[in-house]
Amino acid sequence: WQVLPSYSLDTVSNTICGPLEFLSDHYLVAGAAATCSDSIKNQDESDVDCGGVCGKTCAFGKPCGSTADCSGNLVCTGGSCAYPSLGGGGGGSITFQDSDGDGVIDNDDAFPNDPTEWEDSDGDGVGDNSDAFPNDPTEWKDTDNDGIGDNSDPYPLDPLNGESPVVDSDGDGVRDDEDVFPNDPTEWEDTDGDGVGDNSDAFPNDPTEWEDSDGDGVGDNSDAYPNDPTRTTEATGAGTGDVNALTGNVVSPTGSPEKEENWLTGNVARFFGESGGRLWWLFLLLLLGGFFFIILVYRRGAASADPHVLFTQARNLDKKAVELHDKGDVAKAEALRQQAHEKRKKAHELLK
Structure with a gap:
């Protein structure tokens, strides 16, 4: 800055040090012209270097004289640049759209067409409201509610498996403690207990047979x-x-x-032959019938004490429970799951 004639200018208080004649044009304060980048609020700027004649608009919270002084979709409300309320306001002409009517404008809504969702914290494409794991992008559903997401849960329908590690040595989808053949990926069940897996047993319900070479x-x-x-x-x-x-x-x-x-x-x-022969054969038939009846009763009793049979029954109950659950019969499904749990518990006790 320079004052003509040679009086000094106090640039802090913007005062001229020295006597001046009132209304005299003899003194001239000379300096640079005002601009929109001089870090000074001058001209008709609403804030420092923004608003007014400046091409640069003011950011959120900055002073403004009109909405034209504010940047983006901001409007001038109460002398400050602010976000408009839905439907516009504050003198602005901009209207924000809320397509799904959930109270969150489309620009800020991760799901602008879904009124039940508006945010996806983990970016997995599933809204936080329905995401069982809203902060884990690899999981979003936990069908059995065991705390382990379906994607990493080897048994997503069995809530009992969330408490301890599950081992499936042969990778056939059946855990070792329920797999009659834990090291054979092609077999896991032996209904008749003949040592041959059901998948390759031609007679899976007959412990005396397992192969039929001639197919008769x-x-x-x-x-x-x-x-x-x-x-x-x-x-x-x-x-x-x-x-x-x-x-x-x-x-x-x-x-x-x-x-x-x-x-x-x-x-x-x-x-x-003769009547004596008939009586003998009748007696023999009755004896054989009684013998087979005893064998049948014994096998049924043994089956109820066989942990492998109990595991098989538990899996069948689980499958039925899932079907009932899908049909909406939650009460019956839960009852079947409880029965399956009891059978597994009994089987584990027998294995001990």
């Missing part, structure tokens, strides 16, 4: 002709024949169809 429906262990689908059994002794597996008829030793009926009738008569 009769297991190899009881098939006298395991490689011949036309024959299954062979009687011993004179006057006997085979059973045709395709027709179910008894074939006479001569192979003559016209003699089959007479041969069968005669052999049946000779089989039971």
